[in-house]
Every structure is written in structure tokens, then in C-alpha cells.
Amino acid sequence: MSLVAAFLDGERHSITVHGQSGSSDNRPLDGDTIFEIGSITKVFTALVFADMVLRGELAPDDPAAKYLPAGIRMPDFEGAPITLMDLATYTSGLPRMPSNFAPKDWSNPYIDYTAERLYDYLSNHKLGHKPGKHYEYANLGFGLLGHILERRAGKSYEELVVSRICAPLGMEDTRIALSSSMQQRLARGHSAALAPVGNWDFSVLAGAGAFRSTANDLMKFLRMCMNPADGPVAAALKMTLSERRPSAEERDVALGWFVWSRFGDELIWKSGGTGGYATFIGYSTKTRRNCILLSNAADYDPNIALGMHLINAAYPLAKIRREVPVDPAVLATYAGRYEVSPTLILTVRSDGGRLFIQATAQPEFEVYAESEAEFFCRVVDAQISFARPEGGGVPSLTLHQNGNDLSGKLLL
Structure with a gap:
């Protein structure tokens, strides 16, 4: 596996590399090595949304339904519609993923989720929360927002991001479709178990995580974030940070970004992960410390913990967990379907001396x-x-996750 770490100090930046790219020619790692950046894409989606608002092309409180084809019924909650701002702030009331997300190939799960399947899901879904009031991580929401933006602009989602963010900032290696040069510089993705895996491709949900980039390109973006001057991208950035909605104690969400206020500091950050990559970008508004991490192994949360720790050492590094052997007969007793909530079922499967878990639509x-x-x-x-x-x-x-302990009973 490989890791590229980048830091910005005023106008100077430094890049540190570790490991190997895993590319066909095993080219050395550097600031121009290409990685899938996953959900860092959501920040770009939010920026394009903010830019379109500032240009008067749409309004934050516009109902999402306004920009979908006639006949598509967007869900609401007791008459309260989902707005574009709700989508951009992880508070639409929609779940993380649609329940009809059922890839033919889980090694490339988003490629066959089309607009038709998205429309079918929206037309039949019922919201469990009022829009704007409940935080839930939003692959579905940002994918839908990116789709709405491209429909409104009459351009593809990639064209929008490239023309409104990448071109003004000189980010020539931040794309969805890889040029031949980018393909040659692509680090090979690996699973968390360090097995080589393929790349992910997106259809209608591109706004949730489709982009690829480099440390050098993201450094240009980070420089703008830390020192926003005049111009459309800087103005859009300021708007993405102007709206804050709570997600947990000392943790807010802005438009696309996460904002954590702990240890006397404020961190603005976003992580990303695909089947073979883990990424992080963030900075402190007080100390000005910052970090970009690009890894070609899907070890997401340790990568986030490292990024946070490098920005502020009060954030602890990830705990190292050690695997121990368990009798396969014991593992077999855990198999079954466990209901954590009406919309979240954990399916547990044993296979010899191994145990597997699958959450709804995951x-x-x-x-x-x-x-x-x-x-x-x-x-x-x-x-x-x-x-x-x-x-x-x-x-x-x-289930212990994100500071929560969620119980589930075996369904008989």
C-alpha cells in the first residue's frame, strides 16, 4: 500500500510518501500520483451548489422536486419538502443509501445505479424525519444534489466541477474520467486486507464520490480554503461554511464539510473512501495546521484518525486491534438477521472460521x-x-459506531 501526505505552510508545501503505488510499472509515489478521493467529492458538489446560488441560478430553499422531471414524486414529511440546502447539509431526511441499491457487482457498486432507479426509489420512499432537522450521512443526498445541479445547468456533473472549481484553481489532475497520463499515474487500489481491487465508476450518484485527484491538486484547493481571496470559488467556499447544522456534541456539518470544535480548536475537514482508497483533507481555523492524506488501501477510519491527529495532536490515533482465533462452531451460532431499526438490518453469515456482516443496502x-x-x-x-x-x-x-451503541435482536 502507499500513503502520500501533504502539508501547507504559508506559500510553501511539503509532500511525504511511503510505500509503493502498485501501478503496472510500479512508478515512484509523488505529488502527482492519482488516487480516488471518494467523498471529498461531496465538498466539490457543495461548492458548485453554492456557486450556482451566488449566480442566481437556483435558491437554497428551492424544493429538490423543482429540478426533477415531471411525474417524479419527491418524498416530504407532513408537507415539508426536501430543499437543496437540506441535501447539501446532510439533513434531507433521506437515508445514507437507497433501499433499491443492489449492485450486480459489489466490486464496482455504483456503476449500475441509474437515474431511473433513483427516480423509482424517490417516488416510493417515505421520510422518517422532517427535512432540515436530522443529520444522517448522505451518499444518496449528495448524489441526488449533483444530479439536480447537472440538470439545472445542462452540463454533466464532471463538466460543472471542472469548469467552476478545477479550471479557476488550476487543478488539471482532478477529474472523473482519467486521461492517459492520469491512468499511468494511478495508484492501484487495495482493500482493507491489502488485496488489489478495481476502481469504482459512478452513474447518477457521481456527486457523492466519483472524483480522482492528486496531492498537488488538492494542495491548490487547500491553499484557497485557508486563504480565500476574491473570486467565484472563494465566494462559494465562504457560503459552504456559513451554514452550520448539528450532527453530534461538538460536531457540526456545513455544506459538504464537517466542522469539529474540540480541544479549544475548530477543524474543517472531509474524508473519502472507495473500495480501494482512503483519503482526508482538513485544516484548523485557529492554528492553521493542515493535512492531506491519500492512501491506496481502504482503511478509512485509521486514515481519518491520523489526519485529525496531524492537525491537532489532542485527537488520538486509532486503536490497534488484534485478531484472535475463535471456534467456527461458536461463529456459526451468531448467523442470522438482526433488526437494529426498521430500516437497518444486519445480516450475519459464518463461513468456516470467518464471520461476515452486511447492513441494509451495503x-x-x-x-x-x-x-x-x-x-x-x-x-x-x-x-x-x-x-x-x-x-x-x-x-x-x-453495533458500536460513531460513539453510538445500537442494539439488534435476532429475527426469527
Whole structure:
């Protein structure tokens, strides 16, 4: 695996590399090595949205339904519509992923999710929360926002981002479609278990995570973020940070960005992850410390923890978890479907000495034992605890993620 780390100090920047690119010619890593940046794309989507608002092409409070084809019914909550600002701030009330997200190939899961499937989902979905009031991470929401922006502008989503962000900032290596030069410089993606994997391609949900970039290009972007001068991109950036909505204690979301206020500091940041890459960009508004991390291994949460720690050392590094062997017969007793909520079912499957978990509309991941009843995931920072009533009986589980402990009972 490889890691490229970049830091900005005034007008100077430094780049540190570790590992190998894994490309066909195993070219050395540098600031021009290409990585999938995943959900950092959401910041670009938010910036294009803000730019279109400032140009008068749409309004923040416009209902999302206004920009969809006639006959498509956007869900609402007791008459309250989902607005474009709700989509941009992770508060639309829509779930993280649509329930009809069922890829033919989980190694490239977004490519066959089309506009037709998106419209079908929206027309039949019922909101469980009032728009603007409930935070939930939003691959669906930002994919929908990017689709709306391209419909309004009459250009593809990639053309919008390139013309309104990349071209003004000189970011020539930030694209969805790879040129031959970019293809040659692409780091090979790897799973969290360091197995080589393919790249991801997007259809209608491109606004959620389709872009690729380099440390040098993202440094140009970070320089603008830390010292926004006059101009359309800087004005759009200021708008993306002007609206804050709560996601948790000491944690807010802006438009696309996360804003954490801890340890006497304020960090503006965003991470990204695809099947073979983990990325991070962030900076402190007080100390001006900053960091870009690009990895070609899908070890998402340790990468985020490292990025936060490099900006502010008070943020701890990720805990190192050690795998222990467990009797396959014990693992087999945990198999089944567990209801965490009406919209979240965890399906547990045992296979010899291995255990796998799949959440609703998500790919299946292997989990690893820390003890006979405690397991951890390497793809996301999540842990699972299994429990049985005294004397045996039907097991239950607890999902530990994002500071929350969510219980689930086995469905019989």
C-alpha cells in the first residue's frame, strides 16, 4: 500500500510518501500520483451548489422536486419538502443509501445505479424525519444534489466541477474520467486486507464520490480554503461554511464539510473512501495546521484518525486491534438477521472460521474477533458485540459506531 501526505505552510508545501503505488510499472509515489478521493467529492458538489446560488441560478430553499422531471414524486414529511440546502447539509431526511441499491457487482457498486432507479426509489420512499432537522450521512443526498445541479445547468456533473472549481484553481489532475497520463499515474487500489481491487465508476450518484485527484491538486484547493481571496470559488467556499447544522456534541456539518470544535480548536475537514482508497483533507481555523492524506488501501477510519491527529495532536490515533482465533462452531451460532431499526438490518453469515456482516443496502464486510463475542471491522471504525441470555437462547448484538451503541435482536 502507499500513503502520500501533504502539508501547507504559508506559500510553501511539503509532500511525504511511503510505500509503493502498485501501478503496472510500479512508478515512484509523488505529488502527482492519482488516487480516488471518494467523498471529498461531496465538498466539490457543495461548492458548485453554492456557486450556482451566488449566480442566481437556483435558491437554497428551492424544493429538490423543482429540478426533477415531471411525474417524479419527491418524498416530504407532513408537507415539508426536501430543499437543496437540506441535501447539501446532510439533513434531507433521506437515508445514507437507497433501499433499491443492489449492485450486480459489489466490486464496482455504483456503476449500475441509474437515474431511473433513483427516480423509482424517490417516488416510493417515505421520510422518517422532517427535512432540515436530522443529520444522517448522505451518499444518496449528495448524489441526488449533483444530479439536480447537472440538470439545472445542462452540463454533466464532471463538466460543472471542472469548469467552476478545477479550471479557476488550476487543478488539471482532478477529474472523473482519467486521461492517459492520469491512468499511468494511478495508484492501484487495495482493500482493507491489502488485496488489489478495481476502481469504482459512478452513474447518477457521481456527486457523492466519483472524483480522482492528486496531492498537488488538492494542495491548490487547500491553499484557497485557508486563504480565500476574491473570486467565484472563494465566494462559494465562504457560503459552504456559513451554514452550520448539528450532527453530534461538538460536531457540526456545513455544506459538504464537517466542522469539529474540540480541544479549544475548530477543524474543517472531509474524508473519502472507495473500495480501494482512503483519503482526508482538513485544516484548523485557529492554528492553521493542515493535512492531506491519500492512501491506496481502504482503511478509512485509521486514515481519518491520523489526519485529525496531524492537525491537532489532542485527537488520538486509532486503536490497534488484534485478531484472535475463535471456534467456527461458536461463529456459526451468531448467523442470522438482526433488526437494529426498521430500516437497518444486519445480516450475519459464518463461513468456516470467518464471520461476515452486511447492513441494509451495503456491501458485505468481514469482521474479526478480538474475543469470542467481540468483533471489529477493518473497513469502517465499527465493532460488534454478541450476547446470549443466560442458559443460551436467541442471541442479540450491539453495533458500536460513531460513539453510538445500537442494539439488534435476532429475527426469527
